[in-house]
Amino acid sequence: LTTAAPQSDPSRVVLRPIDLTVARAVLRNRRSDDWSPGYPAQADRELCELLVQRSVSDDTANGEALELFSPHQVVFMGKVVGSVGCHRPPGADGSVEIGYGLVPELQERGLATVAVAVLVRKLFEAGIAAVLACTEHNNLASQAVLRHNNFQIAGEGRDGSILWCLTSSAQELG
Amino acid sequence: VELNGVVRDVLADHGNLAVEVSDLADDDDLYRAGLSSHATVSVMLALEERLGLEFTDEMLQRQTFASVRAIRAALDAATPTEQRG
Numbered sequence: 001l002t003t004a005a006p007q008s009d010p011s012r013v014v015l016r017p018i019d020l021t022v023a024r025a026v027l028r029n030r031r032s033d034d035w036s037p038g039y040p041a042q043a044d045r046e047l048c049e050l051l052v053q054r055s056v057s058d059d060t061a062n063g064e065a066l067e068l069f070s071p072h073q074v075v076f077m078g079k080v081v082g083s084v085g086c087h088r089p090p091g092a093d094g095s096v097e098i099g100y101g102l103v104p105e106l107q108e109r110g111l112a113t114v115a116v117a118v119l120v121r122k123l124f125e126a127g128i129a130a131v132l133a134c135t136e137h138n139n140l141a142s143q144a145v146l147r148h149n150n151f152q153i154a155g156e157g158r159d160g161s162i163l164w165c166l167t168s169s170a171q172e173l174g
Numbered sequence: 175v176e177l178n179g180v181v182r183d184v185l186a187d188h189g190n191l192a193v194e195v196s197d198l199a200d201d202d203d204l205y206r207a208g209l210s211s212h213a214t215v216s217v218m219l220a221l222e223e224r225l226g227l228e229f230t231d232e233m234l235q236r237q238t239f240a241s242v243r244a245i246r247a248a249l250d251a252a253t254p255t256e257q258r259g
Contacts, residue, residue, distance in 0.1 A: 021231055024228075028219065049215055052215050053215055056211055056215060056218065056234050056235065057236055
């Protein structure tokens, strides 16, 4: 049940790929007019730093292939309200790990769930076999985002976190 | 402080190298000296901040940060911050 006005419908979430210029603006906190006050948060900076790290660790990384696996800004009602994206391109097993985050004032409205759903759909369309994510044990809101997207607990992640997994076949069944 | 000195200072402060920067020649491979991708980003941001300029997106490649001399060459071609949007 929701009383949200049509213009605040979570389905209006748009993902905007972050390129190196934007990533560095985030890292330097060079603000853009369409950034909401709480953006960027730590999770946003981490995704941008991973993008720049990938670029400086590879002489061939600056290409179109980077875009899908780059972070995306989550845009809602004309404002950048968070980020979602892959930590790095897929490994040999065809899986990718994603991260996501929203500004505090817009959390628990279903926006992150929609943003993750849009990203996951793009990844599976690109042939990714499995999407992974890690959550802290006490971050129930983040866990709810994954549950709503049919992720299943797959074991222990980094630093004792919970590892979640969604395969393309499971998503089709979900 | 001349530019090579700035590069070496920043590498010492942010490079997290496995060797002393003073032991490195200008052409020595910084990655072999322990420069990680994480530290490379820190070095990049620190150089930009300290010198008031920015590497172009095209410069954000591994080879740009491969040695003190390579970084110095990139800085010579970098853009002053105020000229960017």
